[in-house]
Amino acid sequence: MLSTSSKGIGKVIFSSSLGTLIEWYDFYIFGMLAKTISAEFFPEGNDTAALLSTLAIFAAGFLVRPFGALVFGRLGDMIGRKSTFLLTLVLMGGSTFLIGLVPGYKTIGIAAPLLVLLLRLVQGLALGGEYGGAATYVAEHSPVNKRGYYTSWIQTTATLGLFVALGVIMAVKSNMSDAAFTAEWGGWRYPFWISVLLVGVSIYIRLKMSESPLYTKLKTEGKTSINPLKESFGHKANFKMVLLALFGAVMGQGVIWYTGQFYAQSFLENTVKIEFMQNREILLWGIGLATPFFLVFGALSDRIGRKWIMLSGMLLGVIFYRPIFSSFLKNADTKEWRKESKLIADAAITTTIVKIDTIINLAGLNEKVVHSKTNWALTDGRQWKQTSADTLLSSYSGRAVEVGNTGNIELGSGVKSDTHRIDSDKILSTSLKWKFIFLVWSMIIFVTMAYAPIAAFLVELFPTKIRYTSMSLPYHIGNGVFGGLVPFIATLLSTSFANDPLVGLWYPIGVAGLSFIIGVFYLRNKKDKNIND
């Protein structure tokens, strides 16, 4: 057995995981700052910029990541794991840092979105090559009875990358005004610049590492693959295992991962309307408390096998997604909050009239639209903002209401029935916040179950000489394409069936359910003791 000593494996895990974590961080900050980046590089009203923006969002995740898996997977099987995943780290770090240096559209025009698109595509390419290399590298250093546990450290990196990205953005944002953050050379660029330091440290550490012992042995014996792509996808015996890995495991894992960590965040912000900082606080707690379970389930998979742990994570998602998301909506329903009159009586309500528009309607009568903002605060800590546009009847000639007035408005009989009111920036009470944290934590536990054993599972499915190529492609199709499509398909479903706010969940539920069924019938639970072949 070619496994490394306990001390040595610690270094292997640390060097591999740190680099992979940084790559995920680099990839996520772009998505999390999408609004600001959009305003800076892809201004509204410019069709070319809009097209480039769409390409930056969709092509990087869906086209380039699987392509990166093929390019770097092939390279990793031909020249070695260490050099390849060192290269992906340099590409990712370099492109992230450079995104932070590109001047805005106002300064250099269309060159700005073009450069950002190019760098974003390099990011996608690098990410496609990183994961397979790191997982393979760690697995090929691990003893058979700890392969699941050791590779689960690599599995924590995607979630921790998200955690660090959230933390850095929150830290930068909370230390400056919104204007300073979103300015052309403002705070939004700091997370991109910070990346170069992290990558520098990681490259230094990785340079000191040696090549995987299994790959070195293969190379010494002259048994490395000459054409990994052909051997992986051209030979039926191996190709059918690639398909099985994709449809029976990674596809389901991908949607579970994205629903629990990304869709939950977007749903809480855009549908439930939780206030920006509290939403991120909920996610940070959920991720922080759930992350150790990657290691728990990775270690457990060494004892009881990978299959049933992965499939249980998928099944739990299928069963509990709708109740959990439904609970988010129900518990943050301000109509219900208002009904609790006891609380309302003690509440502080302040209203500011923002502006009054005078409109002449079709019948030639004057109408006044009063735009106001009301801050509601209940005694148990719950708060929200209400934006109203109250249309007054043309006969209204009552009390004077002026812009800037504050206090309760008694619009009374002058208000028409088509008043528009939107509740947003909801702040939950402490107990409710912890309930939400628990629910998010539960969904991330499903992620840890589905995701923790998957690196060991994929490594054990393919032979050393084509392992990097064979496992990278299904991983990035499953995770990047199936998982990455969760927001798009959810929006598609929500638009088609507007009456059900939970309709978007049918996509991850359907894909995870399908993957679960294929997994149950086609996968075996046996651990491959010998990955030296």
Next chain:
Amino acid sequence: MNQLKRLMGIIWMVLAPVVIYFLVMGAVHNITSTGTKDINKPVPWIIIIAIFTPIAIGLMIFGYYSFKGEYDKLPESSDEL
């Protein structure tokens, strides 16, 4: 169990073109010149259909292999691959 896997192979073979059909129909119904969401733009649909078509073909091949009994016994070691 093997008989069941073979029967399920037929489902996977049928499912693949159904998925592509729904994606194309989704594109036809949602692409508009006036819409502002991503689902109203042609580029995301082109990318998604371009990437999903080979995946759906993969699902068909998976179904075919399953139907032919290729998954009746999974390889025990890399020598069998």
